[in-house]
Amino acid sequence: MRTHQLVLHWIENELSAGRLAVGGRLPAERSLAEQLKVSRTSVREAIRVLEAMGVVRAGVGSGPEAGTVVISDPATALGSALRLHVATRHLPVADIVETRVLLESWAAAKAVPDAPVLDEAAALVEAMAAENLPVNDFLALDVRFHLALADAAGNAVVSAMMGSLRESIQGYAADLTANLPDWEATSCRLRTEHRDILAAIRAGEGGTAARLVASHIEGFYQEAGLAPDR
Amino acid sequence: MRTHQLVLHWIENELSAGRLAVGGRLPAERSLAEQLKVSRTSVREAIRVLEAMGVVRAGVGSGPEAGTVVISDPATALGSALRLHVATRHLPVADIVETRVLLESWAAAKAVPDAPVLDEAAALVEAMAAENLPVNDFLALDVRFHLALADAAGNAVVSAMMGSLRESIQGYAADLTANLPDWEATSCRLRTEHRDILAAIRAGEGGTAARLVASHIEGFYQEAGLAPDR
DNA sequence: CGTCCTCCTGTGGTCTAACCACACTCTAAA
DNA sequence: TTTAGAGTGTGGTTAGACCACAGGAGGACG
Numbered sequence: 001m002r003t004h005q006l007v008l009h010w011i012e013n014e015l016s017a018g019r020l021a022v023g024g025r026l027p028a029e030r031s032l033a034e035q036l037k038v039s040r041t042s043v044r045e046a047i048r049v050l051e052a053m054g055v056v057r058a059g060v061g062s063g064p065e066a067g068t069v070v071i072s073d074p075a076t077a078l079g080s081a082l083r084l085h086v087a088t089r090h091l092p093v094a095d096i097v098e099t100r101v102l103l104e105s106w107a108a109a110k111a112v113p114d115a116p117v118l119d120e121a122a123a124l125v126e127a128m129a130a131e132n133l134p135v136n137d138f139l140a141l142d143v144r145f146h147l148a149l150a151d152a153a154g155n156a157v158v159s160a161m162m163g164s165l166r167e168s169i170q171g172y173a174a175d176l177t178a179n180l181p182d183w184e185a186t187s188c189r190l191r192t193e194h195r196d197i198l199a200a201i202r203a204g205e206g207g208t209a210a211r212l213v214a215s216h217i218e219g220f221y222q223e224a225g226l227a228p229d230r
Numbered sequence: 231m232r233t234h235q236l237v238l239h240w241i242e243n244e245l246s247a248g249r250l251a252v253g254g255r256l257p258a259e260r261s262l263a264e265q266l267k268v269s270r271t272s273v274r275e276a277i278r279v280l281e282a283m284g285v286v287r288a289g290v291g292s293g294p295e296a297g298t299v300v301i302s303d304p305a306t307a308l309g310s311a312l313r314l315h316v317a318t319r320h321l322p323v324a325d326i327v328e329t330r331v332l333l334e335s336w337a338a339a340k341a342v343p344d345a346p347v348l349d350e351a352a353a354l355v356e357a358m359a360a361e362n363l364p365v366n367d368f369l370a371l372d373v374r375f376h377l378a379l380a381d382a383a384g385n386a387v388v389s390a391m392m393g394s395l396r397e398s399i400q401g402y403a404a405d406l407t408a409n410l411p412d413w414e415a416t417s418c419r420l421r422t423e424h425r426d427i428l429a430a431i432r433a434g435e436g437g438t439a440a441r442l443v444a445s446h447i448e449g450f451y452q453e454a455g456l457a458p459d460r
Numbered sequence: 461c462g463t464c465c466t467c468c469t470g471t472g473g474t475c476t477a478a479c480c481a482c483a484c485t486c487t488a489a490a
Numbered sequence: 491t492t493t494a495g496a497g498t499g500t501g502g503t504t505a506g507a508c509c510a511c512a513g514g515a516g517g518a519c520g
Contacts, residue, residue: 002502003503004502012314015317028471041504042503042504044473047472053314055314055315058471058472060473060512061472061510063512067472072318074312074321081307082308084242084245090386091304095386095388098385156320156321156325157321158328158329160312160321233475269474269475289482290481292485293484296482296501297499
């Protein structure tokens, strides 16, 4: 077993045992190295891994924002991993779209109609109606809208998975908009569909919302044409 | 921007540009450090992160197995991340079960009846019928069976996500079996259900298979009782 | 007495230089 | 021809040093 993995296991044990919890702080790198009888380098490698997984956040200086503290941010963690794997071309974009449809239509069907995140989703819909909104800003708001819908179902794992798809989604969406014949018309249609989806969820018509979401996502993907590779 | 992130971005660019591909090798750590004008320490931190994400594999010595080569193993990558987040108690087990039902019933409905992985699934079912099989071995085979079903749908992202749930599933399953009144009876029932699921998929009855999978997973979870915490 | 400024301390971030274990490859001896 | 050994290049690990940063403790000053 490599040294940094020893550190990783130690930290995982502390988490499982409850001696470390979200909001808590890891011992300082130098203390931890001394305590585990390893070099500071190995401790740092382990912390880098945990940071990449969204389990800790490292901050310099002193005070409440400093030091290495335990957080819980599964989405961005899985996100960068997925983005890299898409870069290796071993995760086809079509599969990502299919997974989106699966997760989001389920979330739409299960969403509780009075979830607070739906207010946020509504605000995003309005923001997307702004005049002269750059395409990339529109897409960023669009992704946030869909993430809000996923959150409304109240399943942390599904939310994390949707969040992990975020960067990949925005990447392929930006590529696809270049193929659209008429962005104005498309964006207008997308806005209308967003409103319909939101209305269906608020009305408690989960089945309708799920169908609308599925056709919304697939419609955009097919209108822009399937990307040749990537 | 921190130094090791510079290295990460460089590698990600090489991947996106196609100059690095799965099976290819990264430059040696010392060369890369010199080339990017950073220390070997920073290069190593970046490589540790990529390793944790399942993007590269590092091997000592020389020859074809040595050096840092690009791989694509999204499942184990996301797996350890999820396991750690479950350890922080920010991902409830109930949500994992719910996500399993979602992913697996979709996969069962979409599985192609003559997928080669189904042969593997059938072999796993037979292996689970062995006499005096320890509980943990049974559970390990069970997880592999379910992963094979997920693979049969042919969606790499869904497969990766199911794979990432693997460790968490095995963890909670092992906890839950302790609550079962009669393991022999339960395992016998599980085996029968496995056979029924497989038969439905092979017969092309996706809808039936999806329903069977959902009740199979939820039945076990409810029979063993909901875990108090964790 | 209150305010401001400076120094001190502890944190993560980075770098250098050295050594180790490993696995292959080449060379020279048997 | 075979085989034992040295050589080479890989990642793995360590020690020690220095940096930038942010807060806290204390004194200097109004």
